[in-house]
Amino acid sequence: MTSDTLLKNGRAAAALLAGGIGSLMVGLLTTLSEAVEFVGPALNWVKPVGPLSGKTTLAVIIWLIVWVVLNKQWKDRDVEFDKFALISLILLLFGILGTFPPFFEIFM
Amino acid sequence: MEITFREWWGIIHGLAFGASYLLAFTGGLLSLYSLKPEFLTAEGLKERIKRLNIWVTGMAVIAWATVITGTYIVYPWYRATPPEGTTDLSDYPRSLLLSIPEKAEWHKFGMEWKEHVAWIAPIAATVVAYVVMTYGPQLVKEPKIRKALINFFVVAFIAAAVAGMLGAFITKAAPVL
Numbered sequence: 071m072t073s074d075t076l077l078k079n080g081r082a083a084a085a086l087l088a089g090g091i092g093s094l095m096v097g098l099l100t101t102l103s104e105a106v107e108f109v110g111p112a113l114n115w116v117k118p119v120g121p122l123s124g125k126t127t128l129a130v131i132i133w134l135i136v137w138v139v140l141n142k143q144w145k146d147r148d149v150e151f152d153k154f155a156l157i158s159l160i161l162l163l164f165g166i167l168g169t170f171p172p173f174f175e176i177f178m
Numbered sequence: 179m180e181i182t183f184r185e186w187w188g189i190i191h192g193l194a195f196g197a198s199y200l201l202a203f204t205g206g207l208l209s210l211y212s213l214k215p216e217f218l219t220a221e222g223l224k225e226r227i228k229r230l231n232i233w234v235t236g237m238a239v240i241a242w243a244t245v246i247t248g249t250y251i252v253y254p255w256y257r258a259t260p261p262e263g264t265t266d267l268s269d270y271p272r273s274l275l276l277s278i279p280e281k282a283e284w285h286k287f288g289m290e291w292k293e294h295v296a297w298i299a300p301i302a303a304t305v306v307a308y309v310v311m312t313y314g315p316q317l318v319k320e321p322k323i324r325k326a327l328i329n330f331f332v333v334a335f336i337a338a339a340v341a342g343m344l345g346a347f348i349t350k351a352a353p354v355l
Binding site for chain 1 (some may be wrong): 287291294304313319326329
């Protein structure tokens with residue numbers, strides 16, 4: 071592979087940042103569902119599964135949309151990879167925090 | 179010795195996919211970590227990339243299969259509401275756990291965390307699979323991307339491990355029969 075054919079880092083940054091945002095959405099919707107009374111019932115998209123169906127489906131939809139948009143913007147560019155990789159990792163970890171019961175119970 | 183239909187699904191969801199996920203994670207992580215110029219010849223790189231593609235794609239597919247079967251097949255049996263007046267709650271694990279004060283935390287903490295955190299694993303694993311498939315051999319020249327992928331890979335594993343371990347404990351406390 072020559073340097074002429076090397077891909078720019080934008081595609082990787084877009085995928086990572088979108089993944090971080092998708093993870094954050096899982097955590098955010100989990101917390102919102104506990105904190106705001108109408109959110110849980112509004113996310114009850116598949117009755118036997120309950121609000122989990124809406125929370126996770128919506129998070130996946132947002133993740134995919136963000137990914138498509140970012141990829142379109144960045145795919146042929148070099149971006150500040152270190153910065154976006156760090157932000158992505160932080161968002162990923164915030165996503166996990168948002169699903170942690172002792173955390174979201176603070177807002178109940 | 180009998181395994182019910184629901185238990186079979188529990189085994190597929192937790193044991194078959196869970197063990198495969200662990201295998202794919204180990205293979206993928208080692209392949210990704212060792213993707214360094216000093217470790218590889220041109221011929222070795224081709225072979226390594228092929229193998230890495232299989233591991234990371236496998237991990238992402240297994241992660242999706244695990245959360246989808248867990249959420250849409252096993253979980254509805256777990257959370258089903260017993261009919262009014264039911265005294266034997268063994269077919270209703272969630273209600274059974276909540277009815278026993280010493281076991282209620284398995285639902286309130288265990289299942290509440292498991293059912294949500296598990297969904298972070300396939301998202302992170304898909305990101306890793308996409309970047310590996312897209313960049314291929316170029317990754318050997320991209321230490322920053324490799325490092326970011328390893329971080330995502332490890333977080334994907336931690337999310338799945340938390341969900342898997344809690345699932346095993348919850349199944350012990352109140353199995354889906």
